Amino acid sequence: xxxxxxxxxxxxxxxxxxxxxxxxxxxxxxxxxxxxxxxxxxxxxxxxxxxxxxxxxxxxxxxxxxxxxxxxxxxxxxxxxxxxxxxxxxxxxxxxxxxxxxxxxxxxxxxx
Amino acid sequence: xxxxxxxxxxxxxxxxxxxxxxxxxxxxxxxxxxxxxxxxxxxxxxxxxxxxxxxxxxxxxxxxxxxxxxxxxxxxxxxxxxxxxxxxxxxxxxxxxxxxxxxxxxxxxxxxxxx
Numbered sequence: 001x002x003x004x005x006x007x008x009x010x011x012x013x014x015x016x017x018x019x020x021x022x023x024x025x026x027x028x029x030x031x032x033x034x035x036x037x038x039x040x041x042x043x044x045x046x047x048x049x050x051x052x053x054x055x056x057x058x059x060x061x062x063x064x065x066x067x068x069x070x071x072x073x074x075x076x077x078x079x080x081x082x083x084x085x086x087x088x089x090x091x092x093x094x095x096x097x098x099x100x101x102x103x104x105x106x107x108x109x110x111x112x
Numbered sequence: 113x114x115x116x117x118x119x120x121x122x123x124x125x126x127x128x129x130x131x132x133x134x135x136x137x138x139x140x141x142x143x144x145x146x147x148x149x150x151x152x153x154x155x156x157x158x159x160x161x162x163x164x165x166x167x168x169x170x171x172x173x174x175x176x177x178x179x180x181x182x183x184x185x186x187x188x189x190x191x192x193x194x195x196x197x198x199x200x201x202x203x204x205x206x207x208x209x210x211x212x213x214x215x216x217x218x219x220x221x222x223x224x225x226x227x
Contacts (some may be wrong), residue, residue, distance in 0.1 A: 031213030042202055042218035043120075043155075050213065089153070092213045099145070099170070100216055102155040 005103050006089055012109040015036050019076040021106040023089030024069075031092045032065055033100065036085045043088065046074075081112045115139050118203050119220035125193055125226055133188045133222045135203030142208040144186040145216065149200045161186060162208060193226045200217060200224070 007022045023032070029048045035043040049056045049065045049072065056063045062075040076083055086107045090100040116137040125131055136142070142163040147155040147170075157170030161180040175197070176190050186205075190197055200223045204216040 001202045033213065033217075035214060035218075040200070040221070040223065043204075043216075044218070045215040048213055048215055086152075090216075098213075099157055099160060101157070101171075102147075104154040105152075107152070 006087070006106045008106060009104065010107045010109070011112065013079060015079060015081055015110055015112050017032070017079055017110075019065065019108055019110070020077050021074045021087050021108070023072045023074070023103055025072075025089075025091045027091075029067075029091045029093060030098065032063075033090045033092065034061075034063060034072075034074050035088045035090060035102075037088065037105070038085045046087075075084075076108075079108075079110045081110050084108060084110045116203065116205055116217050116219045117200075118157055118222050120222060121220060122223050123225070125224070127192075127194055127226055129193050131190050131224070132155045133201055133203075135186045135188070136184050137186075137205045137217070137219075137220055138184060139205060139217065140183065141205035141217070143206045143214075144180065144181065145204040145206075146170070146176075146178060146186070146188050147202040147204065149202055150172065150222075151200070155202065159188065193224075198224060198226050216227070 033048045034046045037043045047058050062078045065072045086105040088105045090102045119134045146159040149193045150221045156172035158174040159178040202221045203219040206214045208218045
């Protein structure tokens with residue numbers, strides 16, 4: 001069964017604007033990861049945040065994690081047309097047996 | 113770019129045919145995965161492996177089978193393809209264990225169409 005649920009399902013913004021995507025999950029986690037998928041391609045790892053972390057930055061990406069609310073957000077600042085893609089959150093339980101469980105994704109469209 | 117490769121990228125095949133989707137990685141990762149993804153939808157884990165001679169079924173029941181005879185190779189086989197198998201199949205790999213989680217590296221995917 002899927003654990004993560006992204007919100008919104010689709011987001012359309014203009015270049016230069018910020019894009020915020022949210023992810024909610026149901027059970028306790030060890031870590032939460034965000035991936036990007038260009039149309040019809042494989043996924044690319046963006047950022048991993050551990051359950052004892054609250055915020056993490058990587059370039060124009062900012063991820064927050066609220067374990068009490070079982071939610072995470074991904075902020076892309078100063079978006080570019082090249083950021084157009086689907087973004088997925090994935091939760092991990094850690095350890096050798098934990099597998100990543102993916103949400104349904106947010107489809108981001110950045111218009112030039 | 114991740115060092116994980118899937119072939120073919122696209123496959124159109126008739127009902128009843130046997131097919132094998134190839135996946136190879138050169139990163140020495142012990143853990144490998146197969147996910148199934150319909151267009152615009154979420155990924156469903158169908159198979160995974162901890163290493164050589166290890167195969168496990170994922171969360172989504174699948175009629176496909178996998179094998180892991182070599183660390184770098186994790187092929188997926190459908191003995192008799194059906195239109196319901198039409199989907200994109202994504203292979204991924206990761207290290208086996210990492211404190212606080214490990215990232216997965218994905219191949220480009222195989223888009224399978226069964227007619």
